Amino acid sequence: MHLWPHWLALIVLTPLVGAALTPVVALIDRRTPTWWALSTMTVTSFAATMLVLRIFHEGPFSYVPGGWTAPYGIELHFDEFSAVVGVICLVGWLAVLFSSRYTDSLPEFARGRTPYYYTLLLLNCGGMIGFTVTGDLFNLFVFMEVLSLSGYALVAVGGERIAEMAAFKYLLMGAISSLLVLFAIGFLYGITGTLNIADVTARLHGFEGPTAPAAVALGMLVVGFATKAAVFPLHVWLPDAHAAAPSPVSAVLSGLVVKVGVIGMIRVYRIYYGSGMFDLTVLNLVLIWLGAISIVMGAFFAVFQDDVKLMLAYSTISNIGYIVMGLGLATTYGVIGASVHIFNHALIKATLFFAVGAIIYRTGYRTLTDLRGVGRAMPLTAVALSVGAISIVGIPPTAGFLCKWYIALGAFQADRPFFGFVLIFGALLIFIYYIRMVNAFYFREPVHAEVAEAKDAPVSMLLPTLVLASLCLIMGILGRVPLTFIEPGVARLLAPLGG
Amino acid sequence: MLTALWHNIDYVASVVLFCIGLYVVIAKNNLIKKFLGLNIMETAVFAFIIALGVIEDGQPPIMTGDAHGPFASPLPQTLVLTGIVVAVSTTALALTLIIRVYRRFGTIEADELRELE
Numbered sequence: 001m002h003l004w005p006h007w008l009a010l011i012v013l014t015p016l017v018g019a020a021l022t023p024v025v026a027l028i029d030r031r032t033p034t035w036w037a038l039s040t041m042t043v044t045s046f047a048a049t050m051l052v053l054r055i056f057h058e059g060p061f062s063y064v065p066g067g068w069t070a071p072y073g074i075e076l077h078f079d080e081f082s083a084v085v086g087v088i089c090l091v092g093w094l095a096v097l098f099s100s101r102y103t104d105s106l107p108e109f110a111r112g113r114t115p116y117y118y119t120l121l122l123l124n125c126g127g128m129i130g131f132t133v134t135g136d137l138f139n140l141f142v143f144m145e146v147l148s149l150s151g152y153a154l155v156a157v158g159g160e161r162i163a164e165m166a167a168f169k170y171l172l173m174g175a176i177s178s179l180l181v182l183f184a185i186g187f188l189y190g191i192t193g194t195l196n197i198a199d200v201t202a203r204l205h206g207f208e209g210p211t212a213p214a215a216v217a218l219g220m221l222v223v224g225f226a227t228k229a230a231v232f233p234l235h236v237w238l239p240d241a242h243a244a245a246p247s248p249v250s251a252v253l254s255g256l257v258v259k260v261g262v263i264g265m266i267r268v269y270r271i272y273y274g275s276g277m278f279d280l281t282v283l284n285l286v287l288i289w290l291g292a293i294s295i296v297m298g299a300f301f302a303v304f305q306d307d308v309k310l311m312l313a314y315s316t317i318s319n320i321g322y323i324v325m326g327l328g329l330a331t332t333y334g335v336i337g338a339s340v341h342i343f344n345h346a347l348i349k350a351t352l353f354f355a356v357g358a359i360i361y362r363t364g365y366r367t368l369t370d371l372r373g374v375g376r377a378m379p380l381t382a383v384a385l386s387v388g389a390i391s392i393v394g395i396p397p398t399a400g401f402l403c404k405w406y407i408a409l410g411a412f413q414a415d416r417p418f419f420g421f422v423l424i425f426g427a428l429l430i431f432i433y434y435i436r437m438v439n440a441f442y443f444r445e446p447v448h449a450e451v452a453e454a455k456d457a458p459v460s461m462l463l464p465t466l467v468l469a470s471l472c473l474i475m476g477i478l479g480r481v482p483l484t485f486i487e488p489g490v491a492r493l494l495a496p497l498g499g
Numbered sequence: 500m501l502t503a504l505w506h507n508i509d510y511v512a513s514v515v516l517f518c519i520g521l522y523v524v525i526a527k528n529n530l531i532k533k534f535l536g537l538n539i540m541e542t543a544v545f546a547f548i549i550a551l552g553v554i555e556d557g558q559p560p561i562m563t564g565d566a567h568g569p570f571a572s573p574l575p576q577t578l579v580l581t582g583i584v585v586a587v588s589t590t591a592l593a594l595t596l597i598i599r600v601y602r603r604f605g606t607i608e609a610d611e612l613r614e615l616e
Contacts (some may be wrong), residue, residue: 138578145585152592156599162616164599171596172524172533175589179540182582183517186548189575 008063008076011047015126019119026115034100037118041096045089051078052086071196077135080489081266085129087343091255091350092125094464095248098354101460102248105361107159123150131260137185137195148174151257154249155241166240173237177227180220187217204275205497214277221268229261231324232294235317242313247357254316255346262323262342276496287328292422294321299429306367308356318426319345326407334410335490340482341403344475348400351388351468355381358457363450373446377454382441384469389434391472394427399472402479509550516543530607534593541586545579
């Protein structure tokens with residue numbers, strides 16, 4: 001039996017089944033859950049590689065579970081944007097590896113329950129994978145809830161003073177946004193009588209009748225997904241949640257989970273661009289402005305943080321701003337840059353959170369003042385951190401440069417050069433923080449003996465950090481590959497149906 | 500306009516209920532009350548989706564020998580069943596978090612918590 005056609009179903013099922021079985025295999029030995037989670041993610045990563053190879057060869061494809069063809073069955077659909085499963089699996093795999101030592105530093109109540117920690121991590125990855133490959137609106141909601149609920153719980157595991165409050169705030173805003181999305185899905189189902197995304201698009205195309213419900217649905221979907229993505233006025237939950245979570249979880253949340261909101265927006269845009277019901281200029285203008293405000297506000301708050309993880313959390317808001325702005329520009333360059341930034345920012349932010357996590361694990365401190373001189377004590381980790389920081393600023397030839405360049409080109413292409421300058425201004429603000437960090441880590445005398453005597457991170461933490469840091473450089477040099485890869489997907493996104 | 504609203508009174512009711520829930524989430528100070536507001540919003544959305552499947556004189560969609568249409572749509576009910584499962588897990592997680600917040604800070608009033616942070 002060859003599995004070639006079934007990989008698309010397996011990539012969703014493997015992490016979910018693996019998650020459910022983790023507490024069971026924990027009965028064998030204390031260390032088995034780690035190996036179990038690692039092997040589950042390995043199988044998933046293999047499936048992801050197969051799928052990405054297949055889409056390179058034959059373009060987008062679908063999977064019909066149980067032989068129930070769309071629109072009656074629940075369709076899984078793999079297109080260029082779904083290729084983000086590659087980075088989800090990579091970061092997820094490395095996060096599990098990173099956690100194998102990091103779980104020792106969790107608080108008492110969590111240390112005795114590491115199997116459940118891995119369950120949550122695998123559920124989170126499975127939910128994200130399911131979200132990106134599903135072709136069904138209700139399925140989209142279910143997977144969104146799987147990944148959100150496991151995300152809320154993972155934030156609370158960290159044991160920081162504010163962890164539970166941060167998780168509750170995250171839960172409250174996350175649940176409201178989920179309900180908005182579900183309400184909107186109900187609207188779309190009421191209008192079209194179907195839940196399949198392609199079918200909804202086709203039935204809204206040339207729809208005759210009142211258009212107000214579809215417009216309300218669009219508004220609720222955009223607000224709902226913008227909350228998940230932490231776009232400016234809806235970002236209040238993010239800094240505390242991402243700073244309070246354990247570092248490997250922060251890497252997953254900040255690098256991947258917020259992107260789910262953006263991918264959701266891309267799916268919604270496909271429906272509305274395809275149906276050609278509305279002129280989306282006004283909505284796009286709103287997105288551009290919110291994106292621009294996110295870029296500047298996120299970078300501005302990041303500069304004034306002393307807590308390194310809090311700074312990284314604010315810089316996530318800034319980077320989501322780039323993506324949303326690129327999406328709102330609605331020009332080829334802008335959307336290509338935004339889509340590739342989804343991918344590259346995941347690599348960069350995971351590098352940064354892993355490096356910072358390793359430093360916190362070794363020293364126990366997390367503010368710039370306390371961590372002075374750590375660059376000399378932990379040279380390899382600090383190098384990875386610097387590579388990540390250069391990438392997030394967007395200095396060539398790193399991964400961050402090309403997508404920001406493309407989004408800036410998109411701004412000029414859309415005849416809105418002002419936003420190109422906003423983008424550069426945001427990058428400059430982040431650059432200030434980078435200089436502060438390098439100054440503190442390399443050129444200041446340590447204030448704590450623990451920092452000066454810290455050994456470099458253990459292999460299980462150093463390896464993920466260095467792999468991701470080198471990928472930040474490689475993706476900068478091979479930047480053309482993802483850009484050309486995503487191009488047909490973007491062309492299909494922006495084109496109206498049948499034209 | 501008013502007759503159109505009256506004909507869609509079930510949809511209007513769920514939107515109103517949704518807004519009441521949202522108001523409770525934003526305005527109430529107690530974390531449990533905030534969360535009850537969220538439950539009200541959930542109920543509103545579920546009621547809305549259930550109402551979508553109802554039609555005048557709709558028969559249960561069970562294929563027996565003398566079954567004749569029009570049939571009520573069974574799909575919304577399956578959706579809401581899944582939705583209820585999600586809502587239950589959200590509630591369980593939220594209550595757990597509230598208990599842990601209370602153990603740590605000794606209060607679940609949002610304004611007092613803001614001062615303690």
